[in-house]
Amino acid sequence: xxxxxxxxxIEANLAAYEAVLEDIKRQVPKVTELYILxxxxxASAASEKVVERIRNPRIGELVPQVCKGWWEEQVMMLHGFxxxxxxxxxxxxxxxxxxxxxxxxxxxxTVEWISNxxxxxxxxxxxxxxxSSLSVFEELTxxxxxxxxxxxxxxxxxNRLFCxxxxxxxxxxxxxxxxxxHVLTLDAEEVSxxxxxxxxxxxGVGNVGGTPNIATYTIYSPNTDIVQFRTVRYGKxxxxxxx
Amino acid sequence: xxxxxxxxxxxxxxxxxxxxxDIDHQKAEKIFCLGDLVGYGPYPSNVVxxxxxxxxPTTQGCWDEDIVEGLNSCECSYPSMLAEKRGRLVHExxxxxxxxxxxxYLAALPKVIKEDNLAFVHGSxxxxxxxxxxxxxxxxALERVLSTGADMLFCGHTHVPYVRTLDEGHLxxxxxxxxxxxEAKMREFNxxxxxxxxxxxxxxxRHGRPNATYVIYDTDCDRVTLREVEYDYQKTCAAIIExxxxxxxxWRLAHGLEFAERADDASHLCERGx
Numbered sequence: 001x002x003x004x005x006x007x008x009x010i011e012a013n014l015a016a017y018e019a020v021l022e023d024i025k026r027q028v029p030k031v032t033e034l035y036i037l038x039x040x041x042x043a044s045a046a047s048e049k050v051v052e053r054i055r056n057p058r059i060g061e062l063v064p065q066v067c068k069g070w071w072e073e074q075v076m077m078l079h080g081f082x083x084x085x086x087x088x089x090x091x092x093x094x095x096x097x098x099x100x101x102x103x104x105x106x107x108x109x110t111v112e113w114i115s116n117x118x119x120x121x122x123x124x125x126x127x128x129x130x131x132s133s134l135s136v137f138e139e140l141t142x143x144x145x146x147x148x149x150x151x152x153x154x155x156x157x158x159n160r161l162f163c164x165x166x167x168x169x170x171x172x173x174x175x176x177x178x179x180x181x182h183v184l185t186l187d188a189e190e191v192s193x194x195x196x197x198x199x200x201x202x203x204g205v206g207n208v209g210g211t212p213n214i215a216t217y218t219i220y221s222p223n224t225d226i227v228q229f230r231t232v233r234y235g236k237x238x239x240x241x242x243x
Numbered sequence: 244x245x246x247x248x249x250x251x252x253x254x255x256x257x258x259x260x261x262x263x264x265d266i267d268h269q270k271a272e273k274i275f276c277l278g279d280l281v282g283y284g285p286y287p288s289n290v291v292x293x294x295x296x297x298x299x300p301t302t303q304g305c306w307d308e309d310i311v312e313g314l315n316s317c318e319c320s321y322p323s324m325l326a327e328k329r330g331r332l333v334h335e336x337x338x339x340x341x342x343x344x345x346x347x348y349l350a351a352l353p354k355v356i357k358e359d360n361l362a363f364v365h366g367s368x369x370x371x372x373x374x375x376x377x378x379x380x381x382x383x384a385l386e387r388v389l390s391t392g393a394d395m396l397f398c399g400h401t402h403v404p405y406v407r408t409l410d411e412g413h414l415x416x417x418x419x420x421x422x423x424x425x426e427a428k429m430r431e432f433n434x435x436x437x438x439x440x441x442x443x444x445x446x447x448x449r450h451g452r453p454n455a456t457y458v459i460y461d462t463d464c465d466r467v468t469l470r471e472v473e474y475d476y477q478k479t480c481a482a483i484i485e486x487x488x489x490x491x492x493x494w495r496l497a498h499g500l501e502f503a504e505r506a507d508d509a510s511h512l513c514e515r516g517x
Contacts, residue, residue: 145386146416147382147386148390150383150386151383154382169421171417171418171427173416173418175415175417176414176415177382177432179410179412180381180409180412181407181409182408183377183405184405184407184408184469185403185404185450185469186404186443186456193381195382197414216421229421
């Protein structure tokens with residue numbers, strides 16, 4: 001039986017990542033796969049230590065499967081691996097100082113490692129991605145339009161979409177729905193059709209390193225389809241518990 | 244008020260001239276154009292000049308974008324491999340023959356025009372290259388209209404006109420968020436009636452006849468009329484050959500149908516960002 005731990009947004013916070021790894025080790029049943037949905041780094045020197053930890057798991061630890069996030073895409077743009085966007089998201093959010101900080105923080109070896117990361121993972125009927133099936137930049141939230149969510153799930157031919165961009169933990173289920181369509185052309189009689197949809201899930205997996213002392217992540221069992229959100233408290237106010 | 248919506252003129256001046264005369268005859272007070280002024284046909288700059296001189300609000304089409312940004316600015320530029328192979332030849336010809344001011348005009352065109360409860364795009368609000376085919380999943384089609392905030396979305400790009408009404412849209416959602424709301428909340432989503440109107444193609448029709456197609460929308464009685472206009476397409480066919488364009492495009496125009504232009508995958512969604 002597979003049990004996945006799905007993380008996003010470590011954002012160079014090694015203490016948060018270590019705390020989550022400890023929590024994963026305590027899980028029963030045992031976690032069999034570890035996915036990290038991007039934003040491993042940010043524009044700080046601490047990024048390198050997190051990357052090193054992820055790339056070199058200790059004996060007995062799971063080997064993380066990592067895809068690109070918002071920060072990794074900024075590195076790709078900065079180093080000319082992908083075309084720049086207009087306006088540049090990094091400049092818009094952090095200014096020229098942010099661009100310099102990111103350039104100075106990430107080694108050539110890590111840039112190379114990032115360039116080989118996938119955009120997303122497709123396992124069973126699940127898409128695991130940082131933003132959405134459209135882009136690492138897109139933020140799906142509990143307030144997103146259900147039609148937009150259906151579109152993003154349909155794009156990947158999946159039934160479940162796990163994402164991390166918003167940093168929130170949420171389970172957004174489209175239980176069922178229907179819609180009538182009538183098409184009139186130049187030559188044919190009007191053609192009517194009813195579309196039905198059922199049971200599609202969007203899951204926000206939380207954020208590991210963005211909020212000091214509190215990390216959130218997700219446990220998912222593809223065989224039972226059970227989603228469990230975990231909150232891990234670390235640092236001075238240490239503690240952990242299920243939410 | 245009657246408005247006329249035209250699209251996909253593709254350098255076919257004869258067809259444009261005939262459609263403009265028909266619009267005049269129909270007493271339409273305003274014209275909108277959904278792009279693809281160039282490509283395939285022999286008179287790209289003349290068509291652009293005519294649209295500019297009439298001050299017709301126009302959105303940027305995929306061919307217009309490709310001429311500005313370079314071929315295959317989007318991976319979905321062509322619906323099939325054969326279409327891509329043929330399209331490449333015409334792109335190069337058009338690129339060599341248009342005037343610099345024509346290129347500048349095409350570069351400045353907006354991707355979406357909004358007016359009251361109407362939205363105008365070339366392919367879809369997502370991308371000039373996305374095909375809103377009539378068989379596209381109804382929920383995805385509805386998402387495209389809702390994303391514009393309009394009640395009626397006018398598009399082109401497929402070269403086959405249709406009117407699609409989407410009604411009685413209903414979804415039930417169960418949303419659970421973080422620790423604050425441990426119990427999932429049931430939500431209902433009801434979509435109001437929306438329409439997608441594909442206005443066909445003035446200069447490169449693919450509905451099985453060589454006639455130009457476009458749409459008249461009467462805002463007073465909320466009626467959409469698909470118009471089909473006969474014109475001397477042989478004249479354009481002759482010009483295609485005379486001006487050195489691949490003769491296959493004259494054959495296509497004469498038949499009003501290009502099998503290779505049918506999408507390999509009707510369910511394909513453009514992967515390019517908004």
